[in-house]
Amino acid sequence: MTLTRSQNLIGGRWADPSSREHRDLTDPATGQLVGQAAESTPADVDAAAAAAAAAAPGWGEATPRERAEALSTWADALAAHRDELAALESANVGKPILLARGEVDEAVDCLRFYAGAVRTGHGLATGDYRRGTTSFVRREPLGAVGLITAWNFPLMGAVWKAGAALAAGNTCVLKPAEQTPLTTLALGELSTGILPAGVLNVVTGGGAAVGAAVASHPGLRMVSLTGAVSTGTAVATAAAATLKRVHLELGGNCPVVVLDDADLEAVALGIRRTALVNSGQVCLAAARVLVDRSRHDELVERLLAAFAEVRVGNPAEGEEIEMGPLAFAGHRDRVAAFLASPGTGRVLQPHPEAGRHGDPAGAFLTPTVVTGASQYDAVVQEEIFGPVVTVQPFEGDAEAVAWANGTAFGLAASLWTTDLARAMTLTPRLDFGTVWLNDHLSMLPEMPHGGRKASGYGSEGSALGLEEFTQVKHVWVNHG
Ligand code: NAD
Numbered sequence: 001m002t003l004t005r006s007q008n009l010i011g012g013r014w015a016d017p018s019s020r021e022h023r024d025l026t027d028p029a030t031g032q033l034v035g036q037a038a039e040s041t042p043a044d045v046d047a048a049a050a051a052a053a054a055a056a057p058g059w060g061e062a063t064p065r066e067r068a069e070a071l072s073t074w075a076d077a078l079a080a081h082r083d084e085l086a087a088l089e090s091a092n093v094g095k096p097i098l099l100a101r102g103e104v105d106e107a108v109d110c111l112r113f114y115a116g117a118v119r120t121g122h123g124l125a126t127g128d129y130r131r132g133t134t135s136f137v138r139r140e141p142l143g144a145v146g147l148i149t150a151w152n153f154p155l156m157g158a159v160w161k162a163g164a165a166l167a168a169g170n171t172c173v174l175k176p177a178e179q180t181p182l183t184t185l186a187l188g189e190l191s192t193g194i195l196p197a198g199v200l201n202v203v204t205g206g207g208a209a210v211g212a213a214v215a216s217h218p219g220l221r222m223v224s225l226t227g228a229v230s231t232g233t234a235v236a237t238a239a240a241a242t243l244k245r246v247h248l249e250l251g252g253n254c255p256v257v258v259l260d261d262a263d264l265e266a267v268a269l270g271i272r273r274t275a276l277v278n279s280g281q282v283c284l285a286a287a288r289v290l291v292d293r294s295r296h297d298e299l300v301e302r303l304l305a306a307f308a309e310v311r312v313g314n315p316a317e318g319e320e321i322e323m324g325p326l327a328f329a330g331h332r333d334r335v336a337a338f339l340a341s342p343g344t345g346r347v348l349q350p351h352p353e354a355g356r357h358g359d360p361a362g363a364f365l366t367p368t369v370v371t372g373a374s375q376y377d378a379v380v381q382e383e384i385f386g387p388v389v390t391v392q393p394f395e396g397d398a399e400a401v402a403w404a405n406g407t408a409f410g411l412a413a414s415l416w417t418t419d420l421a422r423a424m425t426l427t428p429r430l431d432f433g434t435v436w437l438n439d440h441l442s443m444l445p446e447m448p449h450g451g452r453k454a455s456g457y458g459s460e461g462s463a464l465g466l467e468e469f470t471q472v473k474h475v476w477v478n479h480g
Contacts, residue, residue: 003084003186006036008044008204011051012197017205018043023178028094028325028332029314031361035092037181040205042213045173048201049219052144052171055198060141060169067167068115070195075111077190078104085183089155092182094324094363095278096315107159110461113445114167117466132480139470141169142221142245146214148207148235149184150226151177151327152281152385157226158184160460162200165224168469171199175214177227178206179328207231218242222469225249226283229383229408229454247468248456249449252283252411253383255404256440257426258299259397259417260292266438267416268302271389274441276310276367279326280387283455284412284434284441288380290400293393300371300391304350307367312351314358325363326386332363335386343377345370345390381407397426405431410452414440 006022007014017038025035038044059067078085086100095103126136145165149157154176165172176184181204188202203210211231215223215238222245225235232248239246258267275286291299315324326332339347351366358364368388373379380390394400404413412434417423423437433450436442443449448459459465 003081003088003189004035004182005185005189006038008038008040008048009185009188009192009200009202010044010048011054011201012192015044015047017041023205025092025179025182026328027091028328028363029316030359031329035182037178037185037204040203040210042209044203044205045210045213045217048173048203049144049146049217051198051201052173053219055171055196056141056143059166059171059196059199060143062169064119064121067169068119071111071115071163071167074191074194075108075115077194078111078187079108081186081190085155085186088182088186090315090324092180093151093154093278093327094315096319096321096324098319099278100315103153103156107155110156110159110445111163114163114466117463118167122463132478134477134479136475138473138475139467140473142469142471143170144220145170145172145222145224145469146217146220147172147174148211148214148223148225148227149174149176151180152278152283154180155183155187158187160465161224161226162187164460164465165469166195166199168466170469171201173201173203173214173217173220175203175205175210178204211235212238215239216241220244222247224458224468232456247458248451249283249458249460250411250451250454250456251383251385251409252285252451252455253287253407253409254284254411254432254440255288255290255413256286257400257404257413257415257430258289258291258295259400259415259419259422260294261418262295262416263418264295264299264302267299268306270414270416270440271303272306272310275389276307276323276387277441279323279365281327281331281385282441284443286389286414286440287384288404288407289389289391290394290403291391292400293395296391296393300348300369303369303389303391304348307369308350310351310367312358312364312366314362317358323367323387325358326365327363329363331385332365335365335384335388338379338382338384338386339368339370339388342370342379343373345373345377345379375403375406383409397422401426401429405429408454411455412436
């Protein structure tokens with residue numbers, strides 16, 4: 001079985017795009033070609049939506065156990081191809097190999113979680129709320145749905161959405177990011193013979209043509225997007241024309257609030273782990289460090305020392321590479337532009353090999369700390385999505401909370417303190433979908449993940465993520 005396809009998966013068959021065109025995919029560590037993907041058109045989305053709609057009644061009527069067995073078998077197929085999937089993800093995204101293997105493991109676990117969760121539905125109690133009647137609620141699938149994913153965790157992002165959608169009994173049209181479709185296509189390849197034809201359709205191509213066609217398609221009952229805030233607005237606007245349900249997982253720009261009593265060694269290690277993972281291209285990455293003024297200088301010193309230890313390079317060099325390039329050159333240039341004009345801030349790059357790492361054609365950047373930026377500088381207000389943290393000193397808990405909440409985003413925040421009472425007082429004031437105490441970025445399939453404000457709405461993961469892909473029906477039985 002080859003896992004590299006450059007066609008679309010529609011109705012259980014691999015089909016060339018109607019345009020007959022393809023896009024070259026490159027390894028961001030070297031600029032070398034790693035594959036091609038179909039450059040699809042709205043006509044291909046039409047075909048995929050029709051296939052998904054045709055498969056919806058049969059898949060929706062399968063019992064939870066039958067769907068769970070298919071998802072578990074699919075998970076087994078992923079696990080059996082762990083190394084190939086990790087190598088594909090690493091080459092297409094520039095991801096360190098250990099991180100890529102971890103992503104495959106998380107994807108397998110996520111499918112197994114949804115396979116189990118769909119068999120344990122819960123909700124309102126059936127009851128005789130009027131004499132002579134019985135009422136109960138059914139949770140039903142929506143039908144055919146559209147799923148659009150980002151380029152930073154292509155495999156994981158696809159499984160978070162498709163696992164929930166399919167477990168709940170929907171069929172789908174899945175559109176990966178145009179830069180990094182390889183593992184999503186492999187996911188499609190590994191589904192054939194396990195999922196009935198048309199249950200999972202994969203269509204590759206650009207956002208303006210293919211993504212927009214998914215968002216506006218009258219045959220798709222919901223669209224779930226992971227992407228940038230501006231894309232969320234475009235998708236919600238396009239979806240409004242057909243009043244389809246919208247689920248949005250958007251940008252993060254997450255604060256790390258460090259109180260005066262925090263354990264700074266743990267904080268510095270935590271920031272190193274969560275600001276530089278996947279070269280900082282994580283919606284949940286530690287991005288804005290807000291530290292009590294009395295501890296600012298010590299924390300900056302510790303961060304510079306921690307960042308200096310990070311081995312940056314081509315992931316193909318081996319497991320010791322902790323940080324690879326950015327996912328593509330255009331994005332590297334965008335992050336570099338932030339650093340070239342950091343507002344009032346100073347750019348500190350502690351790495352001994354500051355500047356380029358590895359192949360000069362690679363999209364590398366060095367781990368970076370920006371100090372002295374004001375709350376209103378773009379480097380603080382906007383999501384940089386790279387291996388960069390800003391550090392701002394605050395005075396008093398009220399200022400810390402105001403600055404943490406003081407951007408457009410509301411995805412996640414962390415609070416670092418050894419005082420449980422202070423933590424419990426401040427946690428409700430942090431306006432985010434996730435708050436970690438003395439930790440950052442950790443996720444579990446059992447718990448929901450989702451944003452507030454410009455970070456979007458809806459939940460991914462957990463029983464709540466499964467419910468996103470269902471609709472309720474009240475059944476009233478008059479037996480009086
Ligand atoms: P992006 O918005 O450019 O692209 C995301 C997806 O949307 C791609 O598949 C793209 O082709 C598609 N798209 C683009 N324009 C579209 C349109 N007009 N209509 C429909 N689809 C369209 O985002 P990106 O650069 O791939 O990803 C980075 C962003 O994603 C960051 O902001 C990051 O924070 C966010 N993200 C959020 C989460 C989360 O869970 N909240 C997770 C990962 C990434």
